[in-house]
Amino acid sequence: MKRVAFYTLGCKVNQYETEAISEMFEKAGYRIVDFEQEADVYVINTCTVTNLSDRKSRQMIRRAKRNNEDSIVIVVGCYAQTAPQEVSEIEGVNMVVGTRDRSRIIEYLEELESFGGRRNYVEDIMKTREFEELGVDVYKERTRAFIKIQEGCNQFCTYCIIPYARGPVRSRSEENILKEVAGLAQSGYKEIVLTGIHVASYGKDIKTTSLVEIMKKVHEVEGIERIRLGSIEPTTVTEEFVEAIKGMEKLCPQFHISLQSGCDSTLKRMNRKYTTKEYLRSVRLLRDNLKDVAITTDVMVGFPGETDEEFNETYRFLEEVFFSNMHVFKYSRRKGTPAASYPNQVSPQKKEERSRKLIELASNMTLKYNRGFIGKTLPVLFEQEVKGKEGFMEGLTPNYIRVECRGNKDIEGEILDVQLKETENDFIIGEIVR
Template identity: 90%
Template sequence: MKRAAFYTLGCKVNQYETEAISEMFEKAGYEIVDFEQEADVYVINTCTVTNLSDRKSRQMIRRAKKTNPDSVVIVVGCYAQTAPEEVSEIEGVNMVVGTKDRSKILEYLEELEASGGRKNYVGDIMKTREFEELGVDVYKERTRAFIKIQEGCSQFCTYCIIPYARGPVRSRSEENILKEVAGLAQSGYKEIVLTGIHVASYGKDIKTTSLVDIIRKVHEIDGIERIRLGSIEPTTVTEDFVEAVKGLHKLCPQFHISLQSGCDSTLKRMNRKYTAKEYLRSVKLLRDNLKDVAVTTDIMVGFPGETDEEFKETYRFLEEVFFSRMHVFKYSRRKGTPAASYPDQVSPQKKEERSRMLIELASRMTLKYNQSFIGRVLPVLFEQEVKEKEGFMEGLTPNYIRVECQGDKDIEGKILDVLLKETKDDFIIGEVVS
């Protein structure tokens, strides 16, 4: 039996797509093995959000060939899409497939094995208008299932390469989403995460549905107890949106609303489509209407032209909004994006200093948010054993607080009531009460 191994860099969408490709190989009779093991085929699903992700992709390609010099190395994903020639020239690469036609990967592999050499199957993603079906029947992770409902992005933020890597917005049909969710519910999955490259755009291209419509329909599926949303835009959170979702008890009260900067002049240079004031209004709408709501975000430091005063403005705004979690990252210059040629690029030292300040702020906010729930009983979906901590399991509350409890593996995949007792770093120690 031939063996295949997979490695994923980047976002939840990439993880979903790797699961789908892995399943295709499994159905074709391949044994799926760990990436560190010897395999006949290695598939590396790449990311290109930062220069670091490009470099990591190249490292994994070399590692695969070192493990088995006779293997076939297939490189897919965003880095492959935006720099196919560069990827093709990396020693050890046999095939390059971008962010479309992944469903034909086994067919391409047959062609390669028949003719040898190197193959580049990357096409023009900007002309693609159809959503490519890559469904998943069974996840390796047993408690939460990610469902890709949307592909592409048409926002064109000035720092971002993703619209060029993923192409225009394409929404998946309701029928296929609901069929996949129903299958996963029958397999015992309790939580569904609706994800995509720009989830907020779901339905914009097909007009007959919307993000709220698909949330409602997933909500009706028996067996699914939690629905979580991937990252959305502040412009998504309108009075109509909040009114529509506040009665949906399965929808987790945790919203990841991308911010990037709390300073209007920086937001304008980024080509973000909202102001800090509008962002705050969206957060207030959620907090006024949903109990225990958690707002999480992404924040970028060191965007070209970001002055000390602009950074301070962002810092003050973050304190005002008060997030339960923040993902802080440094601006990375991406060739082919408008911001790459902007003047006043911020020095690495300045980026590092600002990043450190925001990471410290994020830690304080998470701790304060978690402390506000001490003494409460909340339901926790237990996901896995705690690494290096025997006899402990961990999971998430609906509002995305990570909780650790004493317990055996038999509670994995179950939702149990937990008394939240003590804060530790960015999680809470709890005790199962049901």
């Protein structure tokens, strides 16, 4: 039996796609092994969000060949799509696929094995109009299942390479989404996370459905107890949207609403399609209508032209909104994006300083948010054993608080009531209510 190993860089969508590709290999008779083991085929699913992502992708390609110099190395994903020639010239790469036609990867591999040489199957993603089906039957983890419902992005933020890596918006059919959700429910998954490159755009290209419509239909699937949304835009959260989701008991009250900056002039240079006032309105709509709602976000520091005053504006806005969790990252200059040629690029030292301040703020906000739930009892979906802490399991509440408590592995995948006792770093220590 031939062996195949996988390595995934980047987002949840990439992780979903790797799961789908690994299933294809299993159905073709391959045995999946760990990436550090010797394999006949290595598949590296790349990311290109930052220069660091590109570098990490190249490192993993080289590591695969060191594990077995006679192996076939296949590179897929965003870095492969945006720089196919560069990737194909890396020593050890046998095949480059990109972000489309992954469903034909076994067919391409058979061609390569028959005729040899190097193969580059990357085509112009901007001309692609169909959603490529890459369904998943069984996840390696048996707790939460990610469902990719949408591909591509039409936003063209000035710092972002992803529209060029993923192409225009394509929505998956309701029929195929619901079929996959029903199959996962039968396999014992209790939580479904609806994800995509720009989830808020779901249905914009096919007009017969919308994000709210597919959420309603997933909500009706028997066996699914929780539904979680991937990252959405503040413009998604309208009065109509909130009214529609109020009655969805399975929908987790946690919304990741992308911000990037808390300064209007910076948002304008980024080509973000909202103002801080509109963002705050969306947050208030959710808080006024949903109990215990958690708002999480992404914030970028060091965007070209970001002055000390603009950064301070962002800091004050973050305090005003008050997030339960915040991902802070530094602007990375991406060749091929408008912002790469903007004047007044911010120094690495300044980015580091600003990043440190926001990470500290994020930590304080998470602690304060978590403390508000001490003494309460919330349902926790247990995901895994706590690393380095024998006899402890960890999981998430509906509003995305990470909880650790005493328990055995047999509660993995179960939703149990837990009394929240005390905060520790960015999680809460709890006790299962028997």
